[in-house]
Amino acid sequence: MAYGKPLPRVTADNRPFWDATKRHELRLQRCGACGRFRYPPAPVCPGCLSEDAEWTRVSGRGTVTTFIVMHRVYFESFAGDVPYHVVQVELEEGPRLTANLVDTPNEQITVGMPVQAVFDDVTPEITLPRFRRAG
The missing domain is CATH 2.40.50.840 (OB fold (Dihydrolipoamide Acetyltransferase, E2P))
Incomplete structure (x- = not known):
């Protein structure tokens, strides 16, 4: 039977998160400058405003x-x-x-x-x- 509930909208910003969940991994953006984790994904760090980020397994x-x-x-x-x-x-x-x-x-x-x-x-x-x- 098909899944009948709302599904998340996958975007360029959040695709790495959803790709990781398909592999049964939880990955979040982590700022490359200050090390802060962030969720939901964002183009800049809310702590230091750096645009440098990597997807890190948590x-x-x-x-x-x-x-x-x-x-x-x-x-x-x-x-x-x-x-x-x-x-x-x-x-x-x-x-x-x-x-x-x-x-x-x-x-x-x-x-x-x-x-x-x-x-x-x-x-x-x-x-x-x-x-x-x-x-």
Whole structure:
């Protein structure tokens, strides 16, 4: 069955991120001048304004900083998932990603929960990063 939910729009700026997720790797832009990681991708570093950046593999380990459980249907493609959750994870390297947790019931999600990135091959072109409880 086809994946019926919205997919990310792949652009020249974010293509290295999505290419890495297809390989089940998490890679983020890192400033070549000051070393700061940044997400989402940007043409200049928000810290030092350098245009020098490289795509660096990160650990995928992080901590849930906040979450929400959706009880209403805002998008028809998610109707069968209600109630579902969305979490924000602060990676060990600093940036925060918004995603879902897998294999974790809504009532067991807590702020401060350690998590690890996992990958969901939703189409041949797109692999979504998600997270799983660590430890």
